[in-house]
Amino acid sequence: MNTISTSIEVNEASLRKEFDHCSDIVFRSFRLRDQTLLLLVYFDGMTRLQSVEDNILKPLLFSGLPQGIDRIQSLGEMFGREWLPLTDIKKDKSLEDLVHHILQGSLGILVEGEASALSVQVQGYKTRSIEEPKKESTLRGSKEGFVEDIHTNVSLIRRRIIHPHLKTDSFTIGTYTQTEVILAYMQGLADEKVLAEVRKKLEKIEIDGIIDSAYIEEWLEESSFSIFPQIQNTERPDIVTASLLEGKIALLTNGTPFALILPVTFWSGLQSADDYFERFIFVILIRFIRFLMTFISFSLPALYVSLSTFHPEMIPRTLTISIATAREQSPFPTVIEMLLMMIIFDGLQEAGVHIPNQLGPVMSIIGALIIGQAAVEAGIISTPIIIVISLTGIAAYMIPRYSAALPFRIIRYLLLFTSGLLGFVGFAFGMIFMLIHLVSLESFGTPYLSPIAPFDGTRIKDLIIRYPFWMKNGRNKKGRQQ
Amino acid sequence: MMRTVFLAFFSVGLVLSTSGCTDFVELNQLAFIIGTAIDYAENGQIEVSQQIVIPSKKEDPSKREGSSSFFVMSAKGKDVFQATQKIQLRMSRKLMANHRMIIAISEEYFKKDDVRKLFDKLIRDPANNLRDTIVMIKGGSAKEFLMLNHPIEPLSTIAVGKELQINGMRSFSSRQFVIETLTKGARPFMPVLQIENVKLSKEHDSPVAELHGFAVLDHHLKVKGILGLPEAPGAIWMSGKGSSQGATIPWNNNKDVVSFRLTRLQRQMTSANGHDPKHMVLTVKAQAYLLENTSQQDMSEVENMMELQKCLNKQIQKELQSTIEKVQQWGPDVFGIGEYLHHNYPYWWKSQRDDWDDKFKRIEVTVKTDIILRSIGVSGAPVK
Numbered sequence: 001m002n003t004i005s006t007s008i009e010v011n012e013a014s015l016r017k018e019f020d021h022c023s024d025i026v027f028r029s030f031r032l033r034d035q036t037l038l039l040l041v042y043f044d045g046m047t048r049l050q051s052v053e054d055n056i057l058k059p060l061l062f063s064g065l066p067q068g069i070d071r072i073q074s075l076g077e078m079f080g081r082e083w084l085p086l087t088d089i090k091k092d093k094s095l096e097d098l099v100h101h102i103l104q105g106s107l108g109i110l111v112e113g114e115a116s117a118l119s120v121q122v123q124g125y126k127t128r129s130i131e132e133p134k135k136e137s138t139l140r141g142s143k144e145g146f147v148e149d150i151h152t153n154v155s156l157i158r159r160r161i162i163h164p165h166l167k168t169d170s171f172t173i174g175t176y177t178q179t180e181v182i183l184a185y186m187q188g189l190a191d192e193k194v195l196a197e198v199r200k201k202l203e204k205i206e207i208d209g210i211i212d213s214a215y216i217e218e219w220l221e222e223s224s225f226s227i228f229p230q231i232q233n234t235e236r237p238d239i240v241t242a243s244l245l246e247g248k249i250a251l252l253t254n255g256t257p258f259a260l261i262l263p264v265t266f267w268s269g270l271q272s273a274d275d276y277f278e279r280f281i282f283v284i285l286i287r288f289i290r291f292l293m294t295f296i297s298f299s300l301p302a303l304y305v306s307l308s309t310f311h312p313e314m315i316p317r318t319l320t321i322s323i324a325t326a327r328e329q330s331p332f333p334t335v336i337e338m339l340l341m342m343i344i345f346d347g348l349q350e351a352g353v354h355i356p357n358q359l360g361p362v363m364s365i366i367g368a369l370i371i372g373q374a375a376v377e378a379g380i381i382s383t384p385i386i387i388v389i390s391l392t393g394i395a396a397y398m399i400p401r402y403s404a405a406l407p408f409r410i411i412r413y414l415l416l417f418t419s420g421l422l423g424f425v426g427f428a429f430g431m432i433f434m435l436i437h438l439v440s441l442e443s444f445g446t447p448y449l450s451p452i453a454p455f456d457g458t459r460i461k462d463l464i465i466r467y468p469f470w471m472k473n474g475r476n477k478k479g480r481q482q
Numbered sequence: 483m484m485r486t487v488f489l490a491f492f493s494v495g496l497v498l499s500t501s502g503c504t505d506f507v508e509l510n511q512l513a514f515i516i517g518t519a520i521d522y523a524e525n526g527q528i529e530v531s532q533q534i535v536i537p538s539k540k541e542d543p544s545k546r547e548g549s550s551s552f553f554v555m556s557a558k559g560k561d562v563f564q565a566t567q568k569i570q571l572r573m574s575r576k577l578m579a580n581h582r583m584i585i586a587i588s589e590e591y592f593k594k595d596d597v598r599k600l601f602d603k604l605i606r607d608p609a610n611n612l613r614d615t616i617v618m619i620k621g622g623s624a625k626e627f628l629m630l631n632h633p634i635e636p637l638s639t640i641a642v643g644k645e646l647q648i649n650g651m652r653s654f655s656s657r658q659f660v661i662e663t664l665t666k667g668a669r670p671f672m673p674v675l676q677i678e679n680v681k682l683s684k685e686h687d688s689p690v691a692e693l694h695g696f697a698v699l700d701h702h703l704k705v706k707g708i709l710g711l712p713e714a715p716g717a718i719w720m721s722g723k724g725s726s727q728g729a730t731i732p733w734n735n736n737k738d739v740v741s742f743r744l745t746r747l748q749r750q751m752t753s754a755n756g757h758d759p760k761h762m763v764l765t766v767k768a769q770a771y772l773l774e775n776t777s778q779q780d781m782s783e784v785e786n787m788m789e790l791q792k793c794l795n796k797q798i799q800k801e802l803q804s805t806i807e808k809v810q811q812w813g814p815d816v817f818g819i820g821e822y823l824h825h826n827y828p829y830w831w832k833s834q835r836d837d838w839d840d841k842f843k844r845i846e847v848t849v850k851t852d853i854i855l856r857s858i859g860v861s862g863a864p865v866k
Contacts, residue, residue, distance in 0.1 A: 225484055308509055310505075320581055321537055324512070328538045421495070
């Protein structure tokens, strides 16, 4: 199977062989008035039939050959000039190309006596309409979110950056899924070295199928064993746009609303889109609280255990006695109690994601009443532990990006383990270990903790304190001067 | 590489946890000492009593009827540690003194034994947080003080600690005591409590520990005298420790009285003429707020205000001067004047420091006051 034969029967036979057992393939052949045989091949449900009927079938059947400035004598000539009232027409010389295009939803047109075929892009399948992103909702700012269709997604970005420097390179990845992946970047702003590296890595991917951008994420990451994500994912076009303008690179994957952004730093996980939409003074306050809550989200259980079981002299007097009173009945050591509650809390959280909507209330009753209240009243778990765990859980949701909060949930267990063994010494040990890892981690050449370590005074203006836009002279200004 | 790192961490964790190589103590394995009492015992021994809080009873008021939220255990020993060890042997939980609020020493112990023996334990043992307050119990034994109930607070010791704080006398921690004992140019000043029967309700009167005054201790930590309540606040002010206090002075040729709240208490020391260490000038500063006036005078009149401020300064000066003279007769320099002289006349100080308690008596100290009347209150003229 290689080139297209001039005989339409041969072609049809080989196409039918190729699409054997495909119930949704449609072959439609008909003769024009000049007795030329035509064959249309397409997949049912993948093409806009209306467009096919109006632009191809009707004119050919009823009006004969379309007449332009010159008179067209034969269908072959029309073919040569690609004279069809449709925009995207490709001429396929080989059968493989034709098959590929038909699979993508194009309409294949074969003509008796022609050694080539036309594939007309009339893709028209049902897609989800643009909705507000559920995972990263904001109070102010655009309500548009990415959808599964990559072309819609690219257009969402293209609409926001009206500049020819926005480049979109297309890659096809996956032996079977043939998934389209688009590498978007701003020419002149994005780092060429990073771009070359990403291109090289994308070409190297060998996989049967890409179901979600997460597949690509794992192929691209350098430190695969790190618990910290080195690529950010988002379903917000405005975040992608802002990142592109900062000189970052975005990867869009067909079939998923989640775009990838790289390189990222530790801090970008702690920034929300709303930070740039609200008044900056308020944002400074919220960011301080967010940093504090982030610290709480991984350290509070460990701090509680080390304070109450190793260093009770460091807790204020009245608080010590209150905690001691609450602990009078507890059968387990504090570490075990804390570990139990952490497992239960994470279990509840995970169950909440998977539980069918109708059963949601059932789980909140079980969670709140049975585990919260009954366990305390029965004296199995002490009240301060419940408070600590709930506070930790809430704190983790203060982190705006879900994937950015995941590493802290792992660290929570590690720190609990070290503090349970050695108290503050263990806590310090765990923290130092984490910091060493963070400092040595890189995301596509960018140190993970930058601009703090290594320190960069010009980029620090958007870390804890978000300076107003007219005071920031970072990446944006440089780009404007070019 | 990754494997070995993981294995190393895993095995270290496993070894530490399975061998029980942790030394955590749960809060319900601890007995919190809130107060310690030191009493005199025969044969050169001391009696140490520890007031221990019962956690499960502390927050529940319904259970407080009849049974108290604490208990006191005491034992005799040659030193504090030995006695405490004896108490520990009778306890199911580990004693923890880090949260102690009060160390009470009986007057009897001050008289018959040497307090300096206790001093070493105070600064050597790291379990002492030095945030607690050392008080002297006049009359009764210190152990008795620990056993008292208090009408509001669950423990008598907590009550005393709060009493001192709320009345602007924060600088009586044992840390301050240690500093004053170790410096040569200052002497400790210690709160004195007395147990008195107070009628709190119709049915019964109960014993309550009340602040009686402040003991002036000398270099050997012996009591040289006790300043009673009318004089003690002034002495605290002059030693630079107080933050606020009240004052009531006669007015209108002793026919009426006016009362003030004094805030922002400060004191300054200078030597007279700038070079004579034997003649000191102690200036006290404060801001006064008029809160009560029994006379019929209109205080919103500027002349009256000026008169009032002048009278206040004069009266306070008189009282403080007599307090200083009283303390000077006893000898110990609780005001820290010696420290000022040490800093400003180091060579002169060298000849004086060894017998400062005695030499302080011969220093001439003049008190000057600089009190500003800030406010005359909400109403100016008395209501007709």
